Amino acid sequence: MADERNVNARSGDSEQRPRRKYNTRYVRKPRYCQFCSDKKLVIDYKNTTLLRKFTTEEGKIRPRRQTGTCAKHQRTVAREIKRARHIALLPFTGGTWEEKIR
Amino acid sequence: MVTFPLLRSHPCVFQGHTQGKEESFMHNYELVVIIHPDLDDEAIEQSLDRIRGWITDSGGSINKTDKWGKRRMSYEIQKQNEGIYYLLEVSMLPTAVAELERNMMILEPVMRHMVVAK
Numbered sequence: 001m002a003d004e005r006n007v008n009a010r011s012g013d014s015e016q017r018p019r020r021k022y023n024t025r026y027v028r029k030p031r032y033c034q035f036c037s038d039k040k041l042v043i044d045y046k047n048t049t050l051l052r053k054f055t056t057e058e059g060k061i062r063p064r065r066q067t068g069t070c071a072k073h074q075r076t077v078a079r080e081i082k083r084a085r086h087i088a089l090l091p092f093t094g095g096t097w098e099e100k101i102r
Numbered sequence: 103m104v105t106f107p108l109l110r111s112h113p114c115v116f117q118g119h120t121q122g123k124e125e126s127f128m129h130n131y132e133l134v135v136i137i138h139p140d141l142d143d144e145a146i147e148q149s150l151d152r153i154r155g156w157i158t159d160s161g162g163s164i165n166k167t168d169k170w171g172k173r174r175m176s177y178e179i180q181k182q183n184e185g186i187y188y189l190l191e192v193s194m195l196p197t198a199v200a201e202l203e204r205n206m207m208i209l210e211p212v213m214r215h216m217v218v219a220k
Contacts, residue, residue, distance in 0.1 A: 045218070046189075083216065083218060085176075086214070086216055087134050087136060087187075087214055087216050088136070088175035088176045088177055088179060088185065088214065089175075089176060090176055091176035091177055092176075092177060
């Protein structure tokens with residue numbers, strides 16, 4: 001009798017809340033650095049179309065957690081963006097809101 | 103001390119202790135120059151020639167000049183929205199770079215410049 005009750009109780013529990021699979025909470029999307037996977041891609045201050053992907057609309061450098069680049073390449077990306085800013089190929093701040101003020 | 107002229111000039115030999123200008127090596131640089139957009143072609147050529155002159159005088163050489171032409175800049179420089187971009191690929195002595203930069207600051211038609219080691 002006691003055994004049956006226990007079985008019933010268990011089955012009732014599992015109906016109410018389904019068992020969660022292990023690990024599913026902690027699985028992340030696999031992150032990869034696009035410069036590590038593609039060695040031909042050269043980060044250069046002249047290549048503004050590439051660098052624009054690594055800046056926000058405001059013109060800020062996007063963080064690693066958004067772009068997925070590795071630490072080493074993030075450093076070079078940041079350096080090249082700063083170079084491009086110096087010769088006015090990229091904005092320090094987004095041009096959009098500045099023009100609105102004018 | 104016995105010196106081996108060939109050996110001393112060889113890049114594999116450590117040269118940190120030799121501080122003479124003659125002994126250091128040519129390095130490759132990229133030089134980006136933004137020139138004032140209102141200048142005519144002659145004035146642009148003149149100022150470019152002055153830059154080339156400074157480089158060759160210090161013992162360097164120009165490998166390539168690349169004209170990007172008139173470009174819209176991302177922000178205003180000297181109240182101008184456009185600038186004429188030139189890219190020079192240069193090999194020169196590292197000791198001469200500082201003087202080149204100082205000269206470029208004085209040169210008026212150049213609105214902005216940047217020297218990058220390759």
